[in-house]
Amino acid sequence: MKMVIVLCLVHTVFSAAITWPPEFTYDTVPNWAFPGRTNQTLNSSMLEYYSKYQLVDLAGVNVSCYNGSVNPVAVTCPGGKDDFVGNQEIMQTKEATEFRKIKSQSYIFPYVYFGCSQAWHQSGKIFDERPQWWVNKTATGQPLTCKAFGYAFDFTIPDVQQFFLNEVVKPFLVDDTAGVFFDAVLMVPFTRCLQQNCTEEFISKIRTASLDVMRSTCRMATQMGKIAIMSFNSRHIPQPYYDQAITILAEEKGMHYYEFFCAWQGLDCLSNVFDMMRAVSLGIPIQAHVPFSPGEDIQFKLGSFLLAMGNHTYFSWGKADDWTLGGFPWVPEYDKKLGNPLGPAQNQSNIWWRHFEHASVRVDFEKSEGNITWSQ
Numbered sequence: 001m002k003m004v005i006v007l008c009l010v011h012t013v014f015s016a017a018i019t020w021p022p023e024f025t026y027d028t029v030p031n032w033a034f035p036g037r038t039n040q041t042l043n044s045s046m047l048e049y050y051s052k053y054q055l056v057d058l059a060g061v062n063v064s065c066y067n068g069s070v071n072p073v074a075v076t077c078p079g080g081k082d083d084f085v086g087n088q089e090i091m092q093t094k095e096a097t098e099f100r101k102i103k104s105q106s107y108i109f110p111y112v113y114f115g116c117s118q119a120w121h122q123s124g125k126i127f128d129e130r131p132q133w134w135v136n137k138t139a140t141g142q143p144l145t146c147k148a149f150g151y152a153f154d155f156t157i158p159d160v161q162q163f164f165l166n167e168v169v170k171p172f173l174v175d176d177t178a179g180v181f182f183d184a185v186l187m188v189p190f191t192r193c194l195q196q197n198c199t200e201e202f203i204s205k206i207r208t209a210s211l212d213v214m215r216s217t218c219r220m221a222t223q224m225g226k227i228a229i230m231s232f233n234s235r236h237i238p239q240p241y242y243d244q245a246i247t248i249l250a251e252e253k254g255m256h257y258y259e260f261f262c263a264w265q266g267l268d269c270l271s272n273v274f275d276m277m278r279a280v281s282l283g284i285p286i287q288a289h290v291p292f293s294p295g296e297d298i299q300f301k302l303g304s305f306l307l308a309m310g311n312h313t314y315f316s317w318g319k320a321d322d323w324t325l326g327g328f329p330w331v332p333e334y335d336k337k338l339g340n341p342l343g344p345a346q347n348q349s350n351i352w353w354r355h356f357e358h359a360s361v362r363v364d365f366e367k368s369e370g371n372i373t374w375s376q
Helices: 044-050 085-091 094-102 122-128 158-172 190-195 200-223 239-252 266-281 299-308
Strands: 055-059 106-109 111-113 149-152 179-183 227-231 255-258 286-292 313-319 346-348 351-355 359-364 369-374
Touching (some): 106 227, 255 266, 299 313
Parallel strands (some): 286 313
Antiparallel strands (some): 359 369
């Protein structure tokens, strides 16, 4: 029997009421930036730069001062505070306050790994003391890690599910934030688990349990008047689980951060376009993070995005794993007039096109080529 955990929360909706989904216009390419996830301080030049974007997510820093025995990392902890208290300090800085004054379409999200606990967090200490919560020890008896660090924990264990949801309450309660950004949803620890020869049966169970936790987390956000942003894509998880995750976002009013949108060429990119088309049809707000290499032509990937674009979908031309000021360059295409779409995308085989009031898009997925013709 599937177990869906829902926490009953009593909490006053945060004082800085947000408009959700954000105000949207097709006048130009809907763009967004996601600065943060570091100990960077917002300075005046950054504030001026990011104010140009239609939508800006400021990712708070989830910090603490526990340096566990697993993958210890040196972290600067403001005031030696526990998990997520650092977010509170960041949100109350003069810079963050000033940014909200000049940029109404900015949202602040504490950053959390889904299904993981960084070893330097206070929650990492809990996992350090509970090896029975780890996902499949390695040959040396260590837990599997999430990406390059932290614990990958086993959502099939009810106590772990409850612990995660209790911990997630903390960043949701940080005043003046729009919600929480969850990274690596449904992906970690499964990739690493496969490398450790976990059985398919176990991986299926943990993915199903993770979907239950995802639903509970999105519902928790909605009950608190906030937003859960879930980061995943169909490249890293099997399509059936991706489809279920999308359905949850539609039903529970979550937002989809599509990580590595069209990071791959050809028909793999077309598959991403189909993913976005389905999400758009369900009314899910989407942030497409489109990684690029130095000197790469933007037209193929931007054209692919425009084929699927709908209300509340935002494009970001960003360097992979670079969340600094230079990680989100402003490109000339952002200044061009786009206008409303004149209809949905059409195709002949793997050649697709779409027309807007001030632009026409043509993408050949066989050749990984795109062309955008602007009338202005």
